[in-house]
Amino acid sequence: xxxxxxxxxxxxxxxxxxxxxxxxxxxxxxxxxxxxxxxxxxxxxxxxxxxxxxxxxxxxxxxxxxxxxxxxxxxxxxxxxxxxxxxxxxxxxxxxxxxxxxxxxxxxxxxxxxxxxxxxxxxxxxxxxxxxxxxxxxxxxxxxxxxxxxxxxxxxxxxxxxxxxxxxxxxxxxxxxxxxxxxxxxxxxxxxxxxxxxxxxxxxxxxxxxxxxxxxxxxxxxxxxxxxxxxxxxxxxxxxxxxxxxxxxxxxxxxxxxxxxxxxxxxxxxxxxxxxxxxxxxxxxxxxxxxxxxxxxxxx
Amino acid sequence: xxxxxxxxxxxxxxxxxxxxxxxxxxxxxxxxxxxxxxxxxxxxxxxxxxxxxxxxxxxxxxxxxxxxxxxxxxxxxxxxxxxxxxxxxxxxxxxxxxxxxxxxxxxxxxxxxxxxxxxxxxxxxxxxxxxxxxxxxxxxxxxxxxxxxxxxxxxxxxxxxxxxxxxxxxxxxxxxxxxxxxxxxxxxxxxxxxxxxxxxxxxxxxxxxxxxxxxxxxxxxxxxxxxxxxxxxxxxxxxxxxxxxxxxxxxxxxxxxxxxxxxxxxxxxxxxxxxxxxxxxxxxxxxxxxxxxxxxxxxx
Numbered sequence: 099x100x101x102x103x104x105x106x107x108x109x110x111x112x113x114x115x116x117x118x119x120x121x122x123x124x125x126x127x128x129x130x131x132x133x134x135x136x137x138x139x140x141x142x143x144x145x146x147x148x149x150x151x152x153x154x155x156x157x158x159x160x161x162x163x164x165x166x167x168x169x170x171x172x173x174x175x176x177x178x179x180x181x182x183x184x185x186x187x188x189x190x191x192x193x194x195x196x197x198x199x200x201x202x203x204x205x206x207x208x209x210x211x212x213x214x215x216x217x218x219x220x221x222x223x224x225x226x227x228x229x230x231x232x233x234x235x236x237x238x239x240x241x242x243x244x245x246x247x248x249x250x251x252x253x254x255x256x257x258x259x260x261x262x263x264x265x266x267x268x269x270x271x272x273x274x275x276x277x278x279x280x281x282x283x284x285x286x287x288x289x290x291x292x293x294x295x296x297x298x299x300x301x302x303x304x305x306x307x308x309x310x311x312x313x314x315x316x317x318x319x320x321x322x323x324x325x326x327x328x329x330x331x332x333x334x335x336x337x338x339x340x341x342x343x344x345x346x347x348x349x350x351x352x353x354x355x356x357x358x359x360x361x362x363x364x365x366x367x368x369x370x371x372x373x374x375x376x377x378x379x380x381x382x383x384x385x386x387x388x389x390x391x392x393x394x395x396x397x398x
Numbered sequence: 399x400x401x402x403x404x405x406x407x408x409x410x411x412x413x414x415x416x417x418x419x420x421x422x423x424x425x426x427x428x429x430x431x432x433x434x435x436x437x438x439x440x441x442x443x444x445x446x447x448x449x450x451x452x453x454x455x456x457x458x459x460x461x462x463x464x465x466x467x468x469x470x471x472x473x474x475x476x477x478x479x480x481x482x483x484x485x486x487x488x489x490x491x492x493x494x495x496x497x498x499x500x501x502x503x504x505x506x507x508x509x510x511x512x513x514x515x516x517x518x519x520x521x522x523x524x525x526x527x528x529x530x531x532x533x534x535x536x537x538x539x540x541x542x543x544x545x546x547x548x549x550x551x552x553x554x555x556x557x558x559x560x561x562x563x564x565x566x567x568x569x570x571x572x573x574x575x576x577x578x579x580x581x582x583x584x585x586x587x588x589x590x591x592x593x594x595x596x597x598x599x600x601x602x603x604x605x606x607x608x609x610x611x612x613x614x615x616x617x618x619x620x621x622x623x624x625x626x627x628x629x630x631x632x633x634x635x636x637x638x639x640x641x642x643x644x645x646x647x648x649x650x651x652x653x654x655x656x657x658x659x660x661x662x663x664x665x666x667x668x669x670x671x672x673x674x675x676x677x678x679x680x681x682x683x684x685x686x687x688x689x690x691x692x693x694x695x696x697x698x
Contacts (some may be wrong), residue, residue: 102481102512105479105481105487105491105510106510108487108488108491109477109491109494109505109508111495112491112494112495112498112504112505113504113505113506113507114504115474115504115505115506117474117504117506118474118504118505118506118507119507121505121507124507125507126474126476126506126507128474128526131431133474133476133506133507133524133526134476134507135476135477135478135507135508135509135522135524136478136509137478137479137480137508137509137510137511137522138511139480139511139512139513142511142512143511173417173428174415174417174418174426174428174433176433176434176435176524177409177435178435178436178437178478178520178522179405179437180437180439180520181402181405187405187408188408191405191408191409191412194409194412195411195412198412204412204413204414204415204417204418205409205412205413205415205421206413206415206417206418206426206433207413207418207419207421207424207425207426207433207434207435208409208435208437209435209436209437209522210402210405210406210437211437211438211439211442211520212402212439212442213439213518213520218513218518220478220480220511220513220520222437222478222509222522224433224435224476224524226428226433
């Protein structure tokens with residue numbers, strides 16, 4: 099199936115349980131428990147020469163970032179793991195151990211399978227978190243008049259990717275943000291009681307902002323010059339690419355106008371009544387010639 | 399890594415949380431919620447010409463069988479799905495829909511990824527259930543003097559596999575049991591308040607009984623002639639193979655001597671104080687020349 103969105107549309111018919119939030123929110127919510135599942139595939143979600151410990155770290159971090167956007171602290175993970183060679187697997191466990199030690203939670207269970215002779219390695223992780231505030235934030239609750247905010251900066255992982263994949267110059271911080279991102283767990287917990295909508299930025303700022311707009315039936319207007327960009331990708335065409343690249347793992351959220359966020363963040367836009375376009379950047383719809391962000395049916 | 403058990407030993411260090419039950423119980427238990435994750439890989443867990451709807455059904459059933467052994471009714475699943483071709487994916491959703499309609503639960507979320515050019519398809523499922531009785535049964539609570547029981551019969555899926563893979567004669571019921579097993583959910587819920595240890599038989603009766611014995615620090619003695627075998631594999635060497643084949647999805651459990659089970663089941667043995675061997679069949683340790691059951695590093 100060429101298009102992930104067609105497949106998800108089929109699955110939506112199986113997700114009538116309100117816990118599933120219509121498969122539109124990255125997490126399921128049952129009482130104060132929050133559930134998410136991310137899958138990574140070799141050659142698509144990590145570079146061939148990536149440190150397996152970094153692969154493990156990022157798998158945990160990407161799931162915990164979804165939990166952070168619900169204001170939830172991680173409590174456990176279950177992993178589906180395709181066995182490979184001994185050294186790779188051992189190093190992966192090192193990274194998994196480091197990630198859990200640094201970011202919380204515990205290994206609760208899972209399954210290991212051997213790959214086929216020509217298997218491309220795939221690894222899935224389900225993370226369970228406990229939300230600190232109810233109602234648990236969703237991406238559907240942006241309302242006109244609210245302001246739009248983002249934690250941290252956009253493009254650091256993009257700069258780090260350019261370093262690791264293309265030997266471009268990047269700072270140590272940018273390289274670390276690509277290899278071992280830290281989810282904004284504490285920020286998400288602090289913000290949960292304040293926000294309208296909240297989600298994490300994992301597939302590109304513009305794409306994720308457009309998703310928030312569609313889920314909330316609003317138009318989101320981003321002030322391009324207000325978006326904090328990582329230094330190595332802050333200029334020219336790189337800046338435009340940075341807005342469309344993934345792996346930021348920052349939190350994107352809306353607040354009632356005039357309210358200051360309970361975490362360090364930058365105001366980057368405004369929520370408008372729904373117009374024709376879900377997203378405006380400096381008042382104009384983004385160019386339709388390029389994807390708004392990272393879609394999973396494209397390789398890295 | 400050649401040996402799944404070495405890898406799991408490494409992971410056990412990350413599973414100190416009591417919720418994880420030491421990774422020794424197929425499920426994690428948090429309050430009355432029960433969590434399990436199974437992964438299936440093309441060519442290993444399903445035949446090349448398998449109906450994708452049956453693959454989906456079995457993925458759900460194998461997870462729900464783990465829940466059944468905890469006396470838990472399924473409430474939701476999260477799926478990690480590697481996209482393939484359109485027809486295969488659509489048919490898979492048909493089977494997933496049928497499985498959820500027949501066996502309960504709902505789709506809560508998950509992730510879809512595109513495979514690489516040479517990807518072997520892999521699909522992971524996390525299932526969450528709600529247990530009806532506390533303490534939630536585990537495989538660690540077999541005690542000497544208890545009797546050993548199994549629901550249904552052993553070998554039906556083995557007979558069905560022989561039909562589908564090798565064109566051997568099998569009954570419709572056996573073929574159905576291989577393609578679309580039904581977990582013993584109601585039986586598990588009824589038994590949960592009675593049992594000592596309980597687990598599902600998914601990797602072969604002898605292997606799973608040995609695992610229960612090891613987890614409970616006992617020896618389990620099986621009366622070979624008491625084991626109910628499916629008709630097509632009840633005789634000769636097939637009968638021996640049936641005891642070591644997987645996919646039965648029956649419940650194996652212990653009861654205090656003299657107690658009758660709350661579900662239809664057959665008494666097949668006795669729990670003894672721990673001796674040298676974890677398992678005796680008609681008083682003798684099983685032949686060490688053959689695997690006791692299905693280990694995941696061997697292909698189907």
